[in-house]
Amino acid sequence: MMSEIIDTAFQGNIQPQPGRTPSLRLLFIPPQWDSAQWLVPLRAALPNDDIRIFPEVGDPVTIDCALVANPPHGLLAKLPRLRFIQTLSVGVDSLLTDPTLPNHIPLARLVDPSLTSAMSESVVAHVLSAHRQLHIYRLQQGVRKWQPISQLHAHERKVGILGLGTLGSAAANKLIALGFDVAGWSRKLKHIDGTVRFTGRDGLEMLLKRTDILVCLLPLTPATCGILNARTLALLPQGATVINLARGEHVIDEDLLNALDSGHIEHAILDAFRIEPLPTEHAYWSHPRVSITPHVAATTDLRTAIPQVVQNIERFRAGLPLAHVVDRERGY
Numbered sequence: 001m002m003s004e005i006i007d008t009a010f011q012g013n014i015q016p017q018p019g020r021t022p023s024l025r026l027l028f029i030p031p032q033w034d035s036a037q038w039l040v041p042l043r044a045a046l047p048n049d050d051i052r053i054f055p056e057v058g059d060p061v062t063i064d065c066a067l068v069a070n071p072p073h074g075l076l077a078k079l080p081r082l083r084f085i086q087t088l089s090v091g092v093d094s095l096l097t098d099p100t101l102p103n104h105i106p107l108a109r110l111v112d113p114s115l116t117s118a119m120s121e122s123v124v125a126h127v128l129s130a131h132r133q134l135h136i137y138r139l140q141q142g143v144r145k146w147q148p149i150s151q152l153h154a155h156e157r158k159v160g161i162l163g164l165g166t167l168g169s170a171a172a173n174k175l176i177a178l179g180f181d182v183a184g185w186s187r188k189l190k191h192i193d194g195t196v197r198f199t200g201r202d203g204l205e206m207l208l209k210r211t212d213i214l215v216c217l218l219p220l221t222p223a224t225c226g227i228l229n230a231r232t233l234a235l236l237p238q239g240a241t242v243i244n245l246a247r248g249e250h251v252i253d254e255d256l257l258n259a260l261d262s263g264h265i266e267h268a269i270l271d272a273f274r275i276e277p278l279p280t281e282h283a284y285w286s287h288p289r290v291s292i293t294p295h296v297a298a299t300t301d302l303r304t305a306i307p308q309v310v311q312n313i314e315r316f317r318a319g320l321p322l323a324h325v326v327d328r329e330r331g332y
Helices: 002-008 035-045 113-131 134-142 166-177 200-209 230-235 253-262 302-318
Strands: 025-029 050-053 065-068 084-087 158-162 181-186 195-199 213-216 240-244 265-270 290-292
Touching: 025 035, 035 050, 035 302, 065 302, 084 302, 113 134, 113 166, 113 213, 113 240, 113 265, 113 302, 158 166, 158 200, 166 181, 181 200, 195 200, 200 230, 230 253, 253 265
Parallel strands: 025 050, 025 065, 065 084, 158 181, 158 213, 181 195, 213 240, 240 265, 265 290
Antiparallel strands: none
């Protein structure tokens, strides 16, 4: 498997170039669960660069670039020569909560096309599950109950998507192709054929009031933290389903549990949580109206992610504009 990743990681003209200059000193802070899988292809693609694996930083003054997943707060501020930060994940919310993060250093996020495809697949799978009421049949199976449920057509089911960026737009297009009545809400009004689009506070309320199945794909920013709360959940129609595939901080857990217990929300499908792994004592585990997946809606594919990281490093080395630089005011 490792050899396959190395062999395929450099498709698209990303090949080791032994003669490149100048060499860079890179601080590598990988995701905890797959550091070796990242490191081997990175070293193969950047053979002349000095890749230092955290916590073995060496002399902090010599570090040019940081390739990071979730670095400890305060660490990057201690690298006086740091000139570029490349994340190894799509989300940058944990980085932006670091009050010491140097504001003058460009920060680029990972935009992996395979993540877009994977996320839209997850959205379709969960929306179809909610639409076909499979969670009710699973509960019936537990008590050996045989009772068919009346079924709506896709065009009779209103799906609302919070966030119409790259991920939300791709998911919307797939749901439209299946015949669902799709609407979306975003910070700025986006044009997607076949959808009803909303923006602003009033637009959010209008979207929620018309939505049977709500999908959250928002980036986590101060404006979106806690957006699924008692007030907004109450705007959804009785019996709605909530699907959160974004960040756990988008949901006020107590408010969602109260809405589920009252029956106002029929079902919640949750992939991200405030604390991960989800503590074993958390009420979500045993709630009959909650379905849980362990933050797997869209996982990084190294075969497509590593070429993007390497490409941005080469842009930095050559003095070219970096790809996918984060707008810190927007938070993504």
